[in-house]
Amino acid sequence: AQDCLVSNITVKQDFDKYKFQGTWYAVAKKDPVGLFLLDNVVATYKIEEDGTMTASAVGRVIILNNWEMCANMFGTFEDTEDPAKFKLKYYGAAAYLQSGYDDHWVIDTDYENYAVHYACREQDYDGTCLDGYSFIFSRHPEGLRPDDQKNVTERKQDVCLLGKYRRVEHTGFCNTA
Numbered sequence: 050a051q052d053c054l055v056s057n058i059t060v061k062q063d064f065d066k067y068k069f070q071g072t073w074y075a076v077a078k079k080d081p082v083g084l085f086l087l088d089n090v091v092a093t094y095k096i097e098e099d100g101t102m103t104a105s106a107v108g109r110v111i112i113l114n115n116w117e118m119c120a121n122m123f124g125t126f127e128d129t130e131d132p133a134k135f136k137l138k139y140y141g142a143a144a145y146l147q148s149g150y151d152d153h154w155v156i157d158t159d160y161e162n163y164a165v166h167y168a169c170r171e172q173d174y175d176g177t178c179l180d181g182y183s184f185i186f187s188r189h190p191e192g193l194r195p196d197d198q199k200n201v202t203e204r205k206q207d208v209c210l211l212g213k214y215r216r217v218e219h220t221g222f223c224n225t226a
């Protein structure tokens with residue numbers, strides 16, 4: 050949306066949560082105020098038997114006084130009237146990890162290579178986003194395919210966050226099993 054109004058941001062048409070299932074590697078992120086997940090962020094989406102979408106995610110975080118750890122996070126998605134717009138209730142495996150209730154919009158995805166996520170936590174008086182975050186996800190741990198970069202750049206512009214992203218590194222910090 051050129052005017053940057055949250056209400057004018059368009060999301061993936063006919064979003065298919067079943068096709069969205071599986072593992073996504075965060076390759077870039079625009080942080081919210083009080084950022085939490087730093088890097089090595091990997092999210093796994095799943096549809097439960099009752100049709101509810103859930104996700105588990107890992108990521109490197111720094112809690113309290115510079116204590117670095119790998120956070121295990123869990124989320125449950127509430128459907129809304131738009132299939133690409135969810136409410137995400139999330140919490141950590143440990144009580145000292147962040148929990149919350151955020152929007153979770155899928156701006157764009159081809160299901161097989163890339164996805165652009167967006168969440169606005171707080172709108173300004175004029176309807177623009179005051180505090181939000183966004184993940185660029187790839188199905189490939191090495192990053193986005195060159196073919197998907199143009200699309201992703203356009204979508205970053207659509208959510209008015211072009212130039213606000215940082216790269217999310219994957220160093221193996223949260224690799225398990």
Ligand code: DAO
Binds near residue numbers: 084122182
């Ligand atoms: O990193 O600053 C931040 C905000 C992220 C909070 C959301 C983490 C919970 C993840 C659940 C799975 C969906 C990606």
